Amino acid sequence: MTTLYDNIGLAYDITRKADPEITRRSRNHLQVSNGSQILDIACGTGNYTVALENTGLLMTGSDISKEMIKKARGKSKTINWGVADVNKLPYESNTFEGVTCTLAIHHFDDLLTPFQEVFRVLDKGRFVIFTSSPEQMNNYWLKEYFPKAIEVSANQMPNVVEVSDKLKRAGFNIIGHETFLIQPNLEDFFLYSGKYEPKMYLDEKVRSGISTFANLASNEEVEEGCSKLKEDIETKRIEEVLNKYSSDLGDYVYVIAEKK
Numbered sequence: 001m002t003t004l005y006d007n008i009g010l011a012y013d014i015t016r017k018a019d020p021e022i023t024r025r026s027r028n029h030l031q032v033s034n035g036s037q038i039l040d041i042a043c044g045t046g047n048y049t050v051a052l053e054n055t056g057l058l059m060t061g062s063d064i065s066k067e068m069i070k071k072a073r074g075k076s077k078t079i080n081w082g083v084a085d086v087n088k089l090p091y092e093s094n095t096f097e098g099v100t101c102t103l104a105i106h107h108f109d110d111l112l113t114p115f116q117e118v119f120r121v122l123d124k125g126r127f128v129i130f131t132s133s134p135e136q137m138n139n140y141w142l143k144e145y146f147p148k149a150i151e152v153s154a155n156q157m158p159n160v161v162e163v164s165d166k167l168k169r170a171g172f173n174i175i176g177h178e179t180f181l182i183q184p185n186l187e188d189f190f191l192y193s194g195k196y197e198p199k200m201y202l203d204e205k206v207r208s209g210i211s212t213f214a215n216l217a218s219n220e221e222v223e224e225g226c227s228k229l230k231e232d233i234e235t236k237r238i239e240e241v242l243n244k245y246s247s248d249l250g251d252y253v254y255v256i257a258e259k260k
């Protein structure tokens with residue numbers, strides 16, 4: 001089976017890399033000591049898996065896409081990489097001391113089975129999810145230029161209440177939620193990382209590493225949106241648009257759960 005990311009995988013690492021601040025926060029939320037066994041599910045090309053290994057953790061990374069894992073394998077020989085569906089993780093029960101999932105839960109058909117699998121393979125420890133909510137997404141200024149794609153994308157995002165509910169049903173306790181604000185120097189070019197760099201979205205290479213553009217937007221909408229965006233950047237109308245969409249909901253969110 002070819003997955004969406006088997007295609008995206010070819011260009012993913014041109015614009016996507018681990019952002020140091022996201023890595024630092026994920027590491028902190030895991031609350032583990034150096035040498036702990038951590039699983040990164042839906043790890044893609046392993047950017048965050050490798051970055052977390054560099055903080056002193058013993059990492060395992062798995063993803064459903066063969067292409068993504070092929071790229072990941074070239075980045076670290078000490079990480080235990082595997083091609084696996086989150087619905088059926090190929091690990092023994094009670095193996096890991098922490099699990100991370102970065103920018104991926106919206107791709108899962110259902111959350112309960114993956115969360116039950118994470119609960120099973122965790123011994124004791126935290127499950128750290130980094131995602132965005134539909135409410136946050138509906139306040140992205142990108143909506144001004146790519147309304148249909150952002151709407152479809154927001155509809156695809158599970159809301160935080162649903163995520164927490166499914167985590168509890170899978171057996172987890174909820175530790176908390178932490179909102180994340182995009183900073184101008186963010187190094188991983190995912191959907192809203194260009195919040196303060198609107199011209200970034202005019203670059204086809206950037207768009208091709210973001211599933212909303214690569215998969216959910218029509219060519220027509222992208223062309224029209226980019227030409228309007230280019231004009232607004234030139235006339236500085238973009239400042240008005242940015243203000244119009246300013247919100248206090250935060251841009252992304254960490255959901256942190258625990259198996260006791």
Ligand SMILES: C[S@@+](CC[C@H](N)C(=O)[O-])C[C@H]1O[C@@H](n2cnc3c(N)ncnc32)[C@H](O)[C@@H]1O
Nearest residue numbers: 005042043044063064065085086102103104107
């Ligand atoms: C946006 S990428 C994020 C990759 C990585 N976590 C990162 O932040 O760089 C989403 C990943 O989820 C993976 N994915 C989607 N559905 C999956 C599933 N059912 N099981 C495992 N991985 C899945 C995709 O193959 C893709 O690599």
